[in-house]
Amino acid sequence: GAGVSQSPRYKVAKRGQDVALRCDPISGHVSLFWYQQALGQGPEFLTYFQNEAQLDKSGLPSDRFFAERPEGSVSTLKIQRTQQEDSAVYLCASSLMDSPNTGELFFGEGSRLTVL
Amino acid sequence: AQTVTQSQPEMSVQEAETVTLSCTYDTSESDYYLFWYKQPPSRQMILVIRQEAYKQQNATENRFSVNFQKAAKSFSLKISDSQLGDAAMYFCAYTDSWGKLQFGAGTQVVVTP
Numbered sequence: 001g002a003g004v005s006q007s008p009r010y011k012v013a014k015r016g017q018d019v020a021l022r023c024d025p026i027s028g029h030v031s032l033f034w035y036q037q038a039l040g041q042g043p044e045f046l047t048y049f050q051n052e053a054q055l056d057k058s059g060l061p062s063d064r065f066f067a068e069r070p071e072g073s074v075s076t077l078k079i080q081r082t083q084q085e086d087s088a089v090y091l092c093a094s095s096l097m098d099s100p101n102t103g104e105l106f107f108g109e110g111s112r113l114t115v116l
Numbered sequence: 117a118q119t120v121t122q123s124q125p126e127m128s129v130q131e132a133e134t135v136t137l138s139c140t141y142d143t144s145e146s147d148y149y150l151f152w153y154k155q156p157p158s159r160q161m162i163l164v165i166r167q168e169a170y171k172q173q174n175a176t177e178n179r180f181s182v183n184f185q186k187a188a189k190s191f192s193l194k195i196s197d198s199q200l201g202d203a204a205m206y207f208c209a210y211t212d213s214w215g216k217l218q219f220g221a222g223t224q225v226v227v228t229p
Binding site: 031033035040041042043044045048056059089091093095104105107108109110112 | 120158159160161162163166207209215216217218219220221222
């Protein structure tokens with residue numbers, strides 16, 4: 001596709017349910033990032049992949065959060081046993097390069113998760 | 117730890133006028149990058165402008181320009197000749213480790229006809 005695609009755009013989950021959020025990066029992009037954006041806040045870094053390797057997962061808030069990118073393209077962010085504090089927009093971004101000199105981040109439109 | 121502060125929750129500007137958004141940051145690094153992103157209601161973050169800390173010249177992109185004051189750790193965005201399409205949330209962001217951006221809380225820009 002032309003841009004970063006995320007699905008679902010909206011997800012409502014009952015507390016305790018597991019959810020999976022999908023990110024389709026721009027074809028050929030090496031780097032992929034997940035961010036969490038709470039209502040009225042700026043996005044916060046969750047995790048970073050370079051191809052299929054998860055190089056940084058320091059932002060994942062708990063062990064209920066898990067991300068994967070098994071073939072170096074599509075990525076899935078999984079949240080187990082969801083809690084109300086997990087309610088947020090989850091943004092995915094991809095970049096062609098893996099250095100700051102030339103690699104612009106392209107963001108998707110995000111997945112809005114509401115936990116009841 | 118690095119922090120990014122945007123002290124203006126909302127700024128209002130009339131069409132064709134100029135508005136300046138402020139951003140300050142805290143870091144002990146000498147080499148880093150600063151960005152301004154625009155987030156319309158569609159939620160997609162769009163890069164407006166970027167600045168490399170080692171460059172003394174302020175970045176400019178059409179109607180958007182920055183005032184980068186490295187010693188003061190200040191990075192303001194000026195929007196000239198404001199248009200209705202400029203209305204959005206604007207985020208200042210910092211990184212010294214590629215992709216791991218740190219964002220401020222954002223400034224809502226309202227453009228009035």
